[in-house]
Amino acid sequence: MDSLASLALATELPVDELLHRPPYRKREYIISRKMVKHIAGQSIFQALVLFFFVFVGPSVIKEDQNMPAPYTNIKNGEYILSGMLNDFDLEPLYSKYKHITPSRHLSIIFNMFVWMQIFNMLCARKINDEINFLEGIHTNAMFIAVLIFIIGLQVFVMTAYHYETKISLAFSTHKLGLTEG
Amino acid sequence: MGLVTFPINFGLKFVPDTWCFTMGGEPSNEVAAAAEEYQELLRIANKYKFRQGSNSKKLGQYIENKQGDSFK
Numbered sequence: 001m002d003s004l005a006s007l008a009l010a011t012e013l014p015v016d017e018l019l020h021r022p023p024y025r026k027r028e029y030i031i032s033r034k035m036v037k038h039i040a041g042q043s044i045f046q047a048l049v050l051f052f053f054v055f056v057g058p059s060v061i062k063e064d065q066n067m068p069a070p071y072t073n074i075k076n077g078e079y080i081l082s083g084m085l086n087d088f089d090l091e092p093l094y095s096k097y098k099h100i101t102p103s104r105h106l107s108i109i110f111n112m113f114v115w116m117q118i119f120n121m122l123c124a125r126k127i128n129d130e131i132n133f134l135e136g137i138h139t140n141a142m143f144i145a146v147l148i149f150i151i152g153l154q155v156f157v158m159t160a161y162h163y164e165t166k167i168s169l170a171f172s173t174h175k176l177g178l179t180e181g
Numbered sequence: 182m183g184l185v186t187f188p189i190n191f192g193l194k195f196v197p198d199t200w201c202f203t204m205g206g207e208p209s210n211e212v213a214a215a216a217e218e219y220q221e222l223l224r225i226a227n228k229y230k231f232r233q234g235s236n237s238k239k240l241g242q243y244i245e246n247k248q249g250d251s252f253k
Contacts, residue, residue: 022219025212029205033198040201041193042186049182115183123190131194 005121008146012125013139021128034129046116053109058082061108080105111158118150 031039053061061080083103085095094103125143126133137143 022215023222025207025215027207027211028215029203029207031204033201033203036201036204037196037198038190038193041189041196045186045189049185053182112182116186119183119186120190123186129194131191133190 002117004146004150005117005124008121008143008150009124011140011142011146013136015136034127038124042120046113046120049116050109050113053112054084057105057109061105064104080108083107083109107158111154114154118147118154121147121150 058080063078063080081097081103082093083106084093085098087093094105097103123133125137126135
């Protein structure tokens with residue numbers, strides 16, 4: 001996905017505004033303050049979100065009630081079963097079920113991470129803090145094609161599943177709905 | 182949840198760059214000299230905004246950029 005996103009961003013056409021930018025200094029560092037701001041900001045945000053849902057997810061994410069056991073949370077049926085193999089006391093947690101089906105909890109985390117990356121890729125089109133990051137997107141067919149391909153692939157990975165096992169056809173993920181990410 | 186990336190990115194646009202650290206060392210005199218050079222470039226650009234004084238144009242060797250998408 002990262003390679004495709006890089007490819008998409010690399011095909012952005014230059015705009016006239018680039019000519020108003022100050023020339024780069026000969027010893028200027030390749031990562032500017034603005035880049036640090038966005039890289040650090042997004043990294044901290046995404047890390048916080050993922051850590052929250054990894055550790056607190058089993059208390060806040062509702063289980064899919066339409067899914068029969070053992071593909072759903074067989075413990076209490078209301079909230080999702082933690083995807084961590086063992087708890088902090090090394091007592092088996094999901095390791096008891098991992099041979100039955102991939103963790104729905106971790107599949108949601110994975111899906112969440114990928115969608116955050118996809119939306120961040122859109123934001124990364126503009127690098128000088130322009131408000132409208134979608135400006136001129138219609139002029140870059142390659143970007144749109146790559147974006148559609150990435151989104152299509154992710155939707156396929158998370159929604160196409162084997163009827164009986166409920167396991168995704170691509171990778172070992174649990175089948176999810178379109179809004180679970 | 183992925184959509185929350187948008188407001189976070191929007192908020193980051195209003196965070197001053199000066200709050201962030203710089204990576205790598207660059208002599209401050211070079212930064213100041215580059216800033217002066219840029220101001221000089223701007224002064225020249227504004228003076229000859231329409232390239233009226235361009236020697237290339239006088240010689241007929243100047244290619245006029247297209248309006249709008251000049252890079253296409």
